[in-house]
Amino acid sequence: MSKLKLIIKREYLTRVRKKSFIIGTLLAPVGLLVYFLVIVGLTKYEGGSEVKVAILDEAGIVGAIPDDRGVRYIPAPDKTLDQLKTEVLDGQYDGVLLIPALATLKQKSLTVFYYSDDKLAPEKRQFIEKRISDKVRDFKIDSLRLDRASLENLETDVSIDPESIAKEGADESKYTIGVGLAIGGIMAFIMFFMVMMYGQMVMRSVMEEKTNRIVEVMMSSVRPFQLMLGKIIGAGAVGLTQVLAWIVLGGAVMFLMPFLVDIDPQAMQPPPGAAAAAIDPEMAQGEAFRMFQELGKQNWPLIVGSFLIFFLGGYFIYSSMFAAIGSAMGDDYGEGQALVLPVTIPIILAFYIVAFVGIRNPDSGLMVFASMFPLFSPIVMPFRMAFSPPVWQVVLSLVLVIGSSFFFVWMAGRIYRVGILLYGKKVTLKEIGKWLFYR
Amino acid sequence: MILSIQNVVKQYGKHTAVDHVSFDVPRGSVFGLSGPNGAGKTSLIRMITTITGPDEGAILLDGEPLNERTPEQIGYMPEERGLYKKMKVGEHLLYLAQLKGLSEKSANQEIKYWFDKFEINDWWEKKVEELSKGMQQKIQFITTVVHKPKLLILDEPFSGLDPINTTLIKDEIRQLNAAGTSIIFSTHRMEQVEEMCDHIVLINQGKNVLYGEVKAIKNAFKENLFRIETADDLPGDFDRHFQVASRPDGAVVVQLNEEASRSNELLRYLLQHNIHVSRFEEILPTFNEIFIRRVEETQN
Numbered sequence: 001m002s003k004l005k006l007i008i009k010r011e012y013l014t015r016v017r018k019k020s021f022i023i024g025t026l027l028a029p030v031g032l033l034v035y036f037l038v039i040v041g042l043t044k045y046e047g048g049s050e051v052k053v054a055i056l057d058e059a060g061i062v063g064a065i066p067d068d069r070g071v072r073y074i075p076a077p078d079k080t081l082d083q084l085k086t087e088v089l090d091g092q093y094d095g096v097l098l099i100p101a102l103a104t105l106k107q108k109s110l111t112v113f114y115y116s117d118d119k120l121a122p123e124k125r126q127f128i129e130k131r132i133s134d135k136v137r138d139f140k141i142d143s144l145r146l147d148r149a150s151l152e153n154l155e156t157d158v159s160i161d162p163e164s165i166a167k168e169g170a171d172e173s174k175y176t177i178g179v180g181l182a183i184g185g186i187m188a189f190i191m192f193f194m195v196m197m198y199g200q201m202v203m204r205s206v207m208e209e210k211t212n213r214i215v216e217v218m219m220s221s222v223r224p225f226q227l228m229l230g231k232i233i234g235a236g237a238v239g240l241t242q243v244l245a246w247i248v249l250g251g252a253v254m255f256l257m258p259f260l261v262d263i264d265p266q267a268m269q270p271p272p273g274a275a276a277a278a279i280d281p282e283m284a285q286g287e288a289f290r291m292f293q294e295l296g297k298q299n300w301p302l303i304v305g306s307f308l309i310f311f312l313g314g315y316f317i318y319s320s321m322f323a324a325i326g327s328a329m330g331d332d333y334g335e336g337q338a339l340v341l342p343v344t345i346p347i348i349l350a351f352y353i354v355a356f357v358g359i360r361n362p363d364s365g366l367m368v369f370a371s372m373f374p375l376f377s378p379i380v381m382p383f384r385m386a387f388s389p390p391v392w393q394v395v396l397s398l399v400l401v402i403g404s405s406f407f408f409v410w411m412a413g414r415i416y417r418v419g420i421l422l423y424g425k426k427v428t429l430k431e432i433g434k435w436l437f438y439r
Numbered sequence: 440m441i442l443s444i445q446n447v448v449k450q451y452g453k454h455t456a457v458d459h460v461s462f463d464v465p466r467g468s469v470f471g472l473s474g475p476n477g478a479g480k481t482s483l484i485r486m487i488t489t490i491t492g493p494d495e496g497a498i499l500l501d502g503e504p505l506n507e508r509t510p511e512q513i514g515y516m517p518e519e520r521g522l523y524k525k526m527k528v529g530e531h532l533l534y535l536a537q538l539k540g541l542s543e544k545s546a547n548q549e550i551k552y553w554f555d556k557f558e559i560n561d562w563w564e565k566k567v568e569e570l571s572k573g574m575q576q577k578i579q580f581i582t583t584v585v586h587k588p589k590l591l592i593l594d595e596p597f598s599g600l601d602p603i604n605t606t607l608i609k610d611e612i613r614q615l616n617a618a619g620t621s622i623i624f625s626t627h628r629m630e631q632v633e634e635m636c637d638h639i640v641l642i643n644q645g646k647n648v649l650y651g652e653v654k655a656i657k658n659a660f661k662e663n664l665f666r667i668e669t670a671d672d673l674p675g676d677f678d679r680h681f682q683v684a685s686r687p688d689g690a691v692v693v694q695l696n697e698e699a700s701r702s703n704e705l706l707r708y709l710l711q712h713n714i715h716v717s718r719f720e721e722i723l724p725t726f727n728e729i730f731i732r733r734v735e736e737t738q739n
Contacts, residue, residue: 006534007538212521212524214521216517217515217579218538220513220517221539421490421491
């Protein structure tokens with residue numbers, strides 16, 4: 001076996017066998033599952049016990065109201081307010097709802113009184129307000145002798161459906177952008193996370209070898225470049241393994257979800273009040289269907305394929321810089337921070353560009369530039385991929401990122417071979433620059 | 440010659456670490472590479488082990504210029520020892536042996552041999568960090584010799600070793616040497632040079648300041664001092680015949696002039712005067728003295 005292969009094998013196996021890796025890889029999807037379960041559980045939570053409310057409908061506006069969402073409406077037309085109040089104190093009701101008469105049909109607001117010594121939960125209060133408001137509306141329609149069917153016809157749902165002119169037939173819907181944002185966002189985040197995590201892993205590993213002096217033994221067997229490259233490739237393969245494991249496990253979790261919990265579409269809706277135009281369950285299913293349809297329309301082989309290339313490119317660029325920095329650092333991580341910062345800033349900047357500019361306009365000038373610039377493109381271009389950017393931009397960006405990754409690895413190798421054998425010296429960036437030109 | 444250093448120069452920036460150094464290491468010798476700290480020993484070793492390359496000059500191993508197969512023929516134990524702490528001992532040795540060009544199978548065999556020899560067969564599955572320092576040193580030694588190198592380079596091999604392990608490693612070094620392995624032994628501990636080495640080079644400030652056979656160098660630096668131990672009183676005219684250098688507790692140290700036959704003259708004088716000699720020896724300079732003298736001379 002060649003030396004490089006041996007190094008890669010060791011770097012890969014020692015990491016993959018680590019408990020922390022196995023736990024992290026398995027736990028992330030389980031964490032996702034728990035998260036979903038908690039969300040579903042929370043939305044299903046009824047918000048406490050049932051509330052019995054006596055309705056004192058002085059002007060006969062509301063009539064009978066069916067029980068709903070933990071509120072029982074009990075009409076009490078024959079009793080006085082004082083009677084009802086004592087009944088509340090006796091525990092027969094939780095409270096009394098006094099609905100005064102409307103002064104005129106043009107009245108735009110109506111104050112309803114709730115008599116009770118117990119506080120009404122905000123959610124229940126919203127439910128009740130919504131119910132009464134609907135009833136008052138019905139009352140007004142009847143009183144004005146309006147045609148209910150005609151009124152309903154007045155309401156129209158408007159949405160913008162983008163249609164491409166050049167690419168006729170490439171049907172885009174309003175879901176395209178939402179789904180694109182989601183896919184692009186997830187890819188950018190994974191990229192950011194992986195480059196940061198695995199880049200720093202390479203750096204720490206280089207520092208460790210230097211401080212525990214194994215490097216001197218290694219250098220007498222292999223070339224510095226071989227050791228550095230083997231480490232970068234080995235750790236990168238670990239990263240890929242983790243991503244693939246997450247894709248498989250995450251897919252399994254998503255697939256199993258419907259069987260583990262029966263997701264009640266109604267429960268997934270935002271609470272009423274916030275959504276006066278509550279979506280009815282059938283509509284919601286329609287939305288989900290459209291969403292899936294949109295996901296299916298994406299060019300997945302292209303997205304996944306280019307994601308992998310950008311991942312490798314970005315990973316090689318940053319991890320080689322991290323390796324170079326690690327070789328220049330001593331065992332004092334704190335002192336080395338000044339060297340780490342110049343490497344982490346571009347990654348964070350790229351992520352911010354996506355988060356603050358990309359989400360508003362994925363095709364803006366800054367985004368186009370950032371998706372070409374090799375230090376940003378591994379994070380920015382995958383985000384843009386979900387919005388079908390011009391092919392030439394993708395190709396150019398790929399060429400630039402591949403070319404630069406070779407350049408950065410070469411450059412890091414020149415720094416590494418000097419730094420790794422240098423002890424007891426605080427190194428500045430300027431000095432590292434000089435090493436590039438050592439023979 | 441197993442190793443030939445020819446006019447080698449190594450510079451780091453403006454600092455010249457190795458300055459036109461030349462010497463040969465005879466095949467089968469135990470060769471001392473010594474000098475004060477910072478003299479350029481490590482820089483030299485790093486060039487021999489191909490970790491770095493010389494700026495000028497040439498290095499030949501077994502008559503061949505250093506090449507990509509050189510590392511497999513050299514075993515190097517750096518002064519600062521290091522192993523991967525989290526790795527299992529067996530795997531670690533296998534890894535390093537394979538990096539030295541052994542196949543997995545022969546690496547296994549070799550490691551087995553050393554495990555039997557050191558009686559440490561139950562260490563295979565242990566993590567390096569679970570071993571004591573002395574145990575780690577043994578493992579480090581095995582990593583250095585497992586691929587049967589032609590040339591062994593040991594940088595301060597006994598530093599940090601307890602007396603038992605020191606003896607153990609010394610014996611191993613002697614056995615390897617007897618089996619034909621050439622050994623470069625880098626140290627600034629002169630008593631070790633004297634004990635272990637047959638040839639030596641002394642480096643100071645990047646320059647070769649002393650080089651040759653240990654015995655020859657000692658002879659070259661001897662001051663014709665002879666030490667006589669006797670219970671009898673020396674005759675009164677002894678001081679007129681011979682120059683007494685000192686009288687350390689009961690003994691007499693005499694400095695003779697250059698001719699070797701003068702020692703016989705001294706013996707004859709003692710016999711003639713019926714002096715009962717319990718001990719008579721030539722005082723050779725210790726390497727420590729030679730070392731300090733040469734370093735001081737070259738510094739001025």
